[in-house]
Amino acid sequence: xxxxxxxxxxxxxxxxxxxxxxxxxxxxxxxxxxxxxxxxxxxxxxxxxxxxxxxxxxxxxxxxxxxxxxxxxxxxxxxx
Numbered sequence: 471x472x473x474x475x476x477x478x479x480x481x482x483x484x485x486x487x488x489x490x491x492x493x494x495x496x497x498x499x500x501x502x503x504x505x506x507x508x509x510x511x512x513x514x515x516x517x518x519x520x521x522x523x524x525x526x527x528x529x530x531x532x533x534x535x536x537x538x539x540x541x542x543x544x545x546x547x548x549x550x
Contacts, residue, residue, distance in 0.1 A: 473488065473489070475488070477532065477535075482521040482522075482524035486500060486502075486518075486521070489518075501550070502518040502548055502549065503517055503548075504527055504547060504548055506531070506544065506545075506547075507546075507547065531544065
């Protein structure tokens with residue numbers, strides 16, 4: 471399933487709620503992680519369970535998305 475969301479137009483709490491709903495996971499029980507499409511397969515996922523985790527993920531992606539040198543699409547893979 472693909473969910474396209476602009477990270478500039480969503481608050482971290484809503485982002486987590488949408489992801490949990492999409493994955494059919496109760497909000498409070500979310501033990502999620504994320505990887506960038508640029509990460510290697512063997513790279514461990516980064517934690518995505520709190521609003522601070524979401525903010526850190528958005529902070530990771532924001533400069534990449536704003537870069538004029540980026541040529542390929544980048545995305546966040548959510549791991550349960």
